[in-house]
Amino acid sequence: MSALLKISGLTVRVDGKKILNGLSLEIGTGEVHAIMGPNGSGKSTLSKVLAGDPRYTIESGSVTYEGKDLLAMTPEDRSLAGLFLAYQYPVEIPGVNNASFLRMAYNARQKSRNLDEVDPYEFEMLLKERARLVQVPEEYFHRAVNHGLSGGEKKKNEMLQMALLEPRFAVLDETDSGLDIDALKIVAAGINRLRGPEKSILMITHYQRLLNYIEPDRVHVLAGGRIVKSGDKQLALELEARGYDWVLAEAAVADLNAASGRS
């Protein structure tokens, strides 16, 4: 299967500090990958770089998406090409109604595909249907975007957006953080309903518990700005039981061997 997303040797700096250091990763169409790692390992940086946040400087490496140079695309073009980032901390937009925000996003897609834009009435019908899919109450529609919502409500709102925009590739950045177990089950069920043979997902998480509900095809450990170990879902269970230290130690030994091999 050809890769939907291919990251090669990605090195990224923020405020002069190297956060990603030669990261490589391939995600195939229809696959669900999980990236785990200790705090400060660069997990969120990866999600921001994929979304096109201009505050991150790409030093070297490449990212191709559907065979195209993702790093050369604007954030909005990435979105229109089907890349969706579910934010760890969704941004509040006071004064802008959620339904009209979502309609703008939906119509931007329609426009990019040369399809007719939908009017507010038609859109409300569509939104109701999608909201049911991810169990988001309709009262969310007419509130300001994320403004005054609790952490859990914001995460649900992200899922509503994902359900509406039907991304080909979704990056879920710590979607499980801040959710109680009931909310986690609802959100996970929603994500599972949005899976499909043409859709890929990259889950970024600190804990294994999300993976109990959304089963990954591959699990990667990110440390020191690169992937230090990959495996199947068993790896996640092992990390849960043993922590990260053993993986980091393994990686350090491998580095040393590589260094002495070269000399």
Next chain:
Amino acid sequence: MSEETLNRIIDQDYKYGFKTDIASGWTIRGLSEDTVRQISQKKNEPEWMLEARLKAYRHWLTMTEPHWANVTYPPIDYQSIIYYSEPKQAKVSPQSLDEVDPELRRTFEKLGIPLTEQKRLTGVAVDAIFDSVSVATTYKGKLKEAGVIFCSFSEAVQEHPELVRKYMGSVVPYTDNFYAALNAAVFTDGSFVFVPKGTVCPMELSSYFRINTESSGQFERTLIVCEEGASVSYLEGCTAPKFDTNQLHAAVVELIALRDADIKYSTVQNWYAGDPVTGRGGIYNFVTKRGKCLGERSRISWTQVETGSAITWKYPSCILIGDGSSGEFYSVALTNHFQQADTGTKMIHIGKNTRSRIISKGISAGSSINNYRGLVQIGSGAVGARNFTQCDSLLIGPRARANTYPYTDVRNKDSQLEHEASTSKISEDQLLYFRQRGIPADQAMGAILNGFCKDVFRELPGEFAVEATQLLGLKLEGSVG
């Protein structure tokens, strides 16, 4: 880097900055008693008007320029200003719209203000003022049938001297402040509106002010009177060419509402704001606007969308004398680059059960400074008075500043005041959030601004609400994406 993105979004060119190539027929530069006499003579004014001008001029000489507003500018040289400038036309005073000079007609056409009665903007009568003179007023005939007088101020002095003498200066006396005194001495033109008892003005009235000549000052004088039970909705627009020098627009606008009368006064101000990079040039908009709710249950409502001018110094106010009268002030003030604004309102409650409502939305971008200054004064006799004030500020970028100076003065125990205020910021994170959902930054900015301003925009007359929304978008939108 985030600042750079924001700057790209908020930069745009001023599209009204062209200058009309028309010769000035006659100008007066410098200020003296002789200047005042010449203006009066030029307008063929009656003796009483000249006397009133001279009295104001002599009083102005005793006054000093006020500096309490939170704005800075070099001293104004009142001797270098052109106090009167009229465009040279084939016909000195055109009697019909057809006789208006084609160059002037094209200028207003280009500004989106056709001086015809058939085209667009049907249902809106327009008084077009170019430098110091009114060049055309549309739909005068149709309005006259309804009993409504809508003409230039100069014409009103000739045709309706009794009304002008009765009401002019009754709300803003020449002693009121430095610029009001200067205006009373050298005012040139503006609009005059009189709606008689029980009449609902059948169409929107509108004045369009254009300053064309470099170094010229524009001293607008507008007077609107609504008799018992009458009502009118009036809108003014303003633009000017780009010059490196500053120009002074010192207007006085007076509104008078008798019993049960209703005046709605809206402004979309888009004077040239000065060079975005150097801050040079732009209009000094030093304006005194005040309305008097004389009669019971009368109502005056000010709505302003202030987007232009290098400096804005303006406090449209209401004096609520009639019992049960009400005053409203809805304002969006946007400053960008090096613009400075000190604007707000005064609500003076005198009558019983008077009401006032203030909704102020300030948006500051670039290196601009945006001040809200407002006074709510409730007199000892104004029992049962109520005021609601809401002042919100929105900052764009790291160098923009916003200040709020609310003053209250309450002299009885049976009144209610409410004050709400907030300050927020458009962040790069917000724009990125929109963009991550496929929405371009320009559209994102527009959505945020509209959300912020909607309580004010909904007060504007129908088609102007759309215009204001677009104008705000233009002022802050750029070449992103």
